[in-house]
Each structure stands twice: as C-alpha cells, then as structure tokens.
Amino acid sequence: MLSQGDNTRDASVLDVCKNMIKHRDQKPGNVYLGLPHRLDRPTSGVMVLAKTSKALTRLNKQFVEKSTQKIYWAMVTGIPSTYPTQLEHYLVSKPSQNKSYAHKKEVPNSKIAKLIYTKKQTLDRYSLLEIELLTGRHHQIRAQLSAEGLSIKGDLKYGAKRPNKDGSIHLHARKITIKHPTQKEPITFTAPPPKDALWDDVNTQKV
Numbered sequence: 001m002l003s004q005g006d007n008t009r010d011a012s013v014l015d016v017c018k019n020m021i022k023h024r025d026q027k028p029g030n031v032y033l034g035l036p037h038r039l040d041r042p043t044s045g046v047m048v049l050a051k052t053s054k055a056l057t058r059l060n061k062q063f064v065e066k067s068t069q070k071i072y073w074a075m076v077t078g079i080p081s082t083y084p085t086q087l088e089h090y091l092v093s094k095p096s097q098n099k100s101y102a103h104k105k106e107v108p109n110s111k112i113a114k115l116i117y118t119k120k121q122t123l124d125r126y127s128l129l130e131i132e133l134l135t136g137r138h139h140q141i142r143a144q145l146s147a148e149g150l151s152i153k154g155d156l157k158y159g160a161k162r163p164n165k166d167g168s169i170h171l172h173a174r175k176i177t178i179k180h181p182t183q184k185e186p187i188t189f190t191a192p193p194p195k196d197a198l199w200d201d202v203n204t205q206k207v
Contacts, residue, residue: 003038003047013039017049036060040139042154042164045072045173046191050181058181063136069177072131072141073120075170075198077160078150080127084118086134089147093138099157100139102147113137113144123201126153130174141171153198170198 002012018031033049034056050056062068089102090110103110114134121128129150131141139158145151146158152171154164164170177188193199 002041004035013047014049021051034059037063037136039173040142040169040171042167042169043171043173044168044191044194046176046189047173048176048178048189055181059178062178066135067179069175070133070136070173071175072133073172073174073193073202074117074129074131074141074145074150075123075126075153076129076145076150077126077153078148080117080119080129080148080150082119084116086114086116087144087148088112088114089144091137091140091143100137100143102143111135111137113140115141115144117145121202123198126170126198128202142169168194172199 001016002008002010004014005012014033014035018033021027021033022031032053033051034053036048036050036056036059039045039047048059050059089104090106091100091102091113092107092110093100102113112135115131116134117129117131119127120130133140142152142155142158151159152169154160154162155169155171156163160169172193173191174193175188175190177186179185180187193202
C-alpha cells in the first residue's frame with residue numbers, strides 16, 4: 001500500500017486512516033492527518049501519523065534532527081557478518097528509475113547513508129537482520145544491503161532472483177521510537193511482521 005496517494009489513485013495508508021477516523025469519530029467534515037515519514041510501497045511495518053498540524057510540525061522536526069529511532073527487520077540472501085556491522089555509502093537517487101545507487105566513495109549528487117545491522121537468526125536459505133537507520137535516504141536499506149551482496153527476499157529492483165507473489169519484499173519496519181509531540185515523553189511502537197511462512201519461522205521471543 002502507498003503511504004500517500006499518487007497518480008495511480010491506489011489506496012494509501014493516509015486515505016484509509018482518514019476514512020477510518022471519519023467513521024469512528026462520526027466527523028462531518030474533512031479529517032486532518034499529517035505524514036511525518038513514509039514507507040516504501042512493498043515494505044511492511046509501523047508508521048506514525050499526526051492528528052494535528054502542531055503534532056506534525058514537532059514530529060517533522062524530530063525526523064529532520066534524527067532524534068527518532070527506527071528499527072527494521074530484513075530477510076536476506078548472501079552471507080552477512082556475524083558481528084554488528086555499520087555500513088556507510090554515498091547514495092545517488094535516480095527518480096526516473098525510482099532507484100538509488102550506493103557508492104563506497106563520494107560522487108556527484110550523492111548523500112551519505114549510514115546504518116547498523118545485526119544478524120539475529122539464520123534460517124534455511126535466509127538470514128534475519130535487524131537494522132538501525134542512522135540516516136534516512138531514498139531506498140537506503142535496500143540499496144546499501146544490495147551493495148554488500150545481501151539481497152532482500154522479493155526485491156527484484158535490488159538483486160533478488162524471484163519476486164514475492166503479492167509484490168511485497170521482506171523488509172519490515174519493526175519498531176519506531178519518538179518523543180510524544182505534546183507530552184514530551186518517549187514512546188515506542190512495535191509492529192509484528194506479516195503472516196507468511198518465512199516470517200512465521202522467526203522466533204520473535206528471541207529477537
């Protein structure tokens with residue numbers, strides 16, 4: 001699902017949630033919802049929406065200042081390090097291709113991209129990685145892992161050999177921590193992975 005609508009007019013998280021609130025709260029007029037961050041369409045997981053413009057402004061500031069913490073899970077092929085590993089690349093976004101390219105050294109129009117991954121489990125043909133984003137770039141996790149020979153299951157754009165039947169990829173926004181925009185206390189939201197055979201193999205009690 002799209003995070004917000006585009007020219008395809010496909011359903012989006014923003015529109016679905018606005019409609020849900022309108023019916024739940026029996027609002028006669030338009031419902032306000034702000035989108036301080038996004039997920040790639042084939043990615044699952046937790047998103048934060050803002051119910052007021054003041055909340056959106058304060059959340060936007062947190063994301064810009066990188067005071068939030070975002071944790072992802074990814075199922076990858078390849079051989080990841082057995083130790084926590086920080087990846088650092090320079091990403092070049094190509095909007096015409098809806099794709100980003102990772103370079104080891106700075107190149108024109110590139111932006112620094114950093115993440116830390118930890119291998120959490122080894123399954124039959126895949127490894128489960130837990131990833132902490134240190135920067136927020138277009139397709140960052142997908143591009144950086146691919147550059148290291150770690151293709152996310154189902155992600156044809158970044159090196160996977162086969163697509164997932166439903167068009168998803170096995171990249172999941174597991175957890176996000178923000179400061180509440182009015183109460184100022186840190187709050188953490190956690191999302192279970194989707195139901196499928198591979199995610200079901202993950203022993204979440206040990207991760």
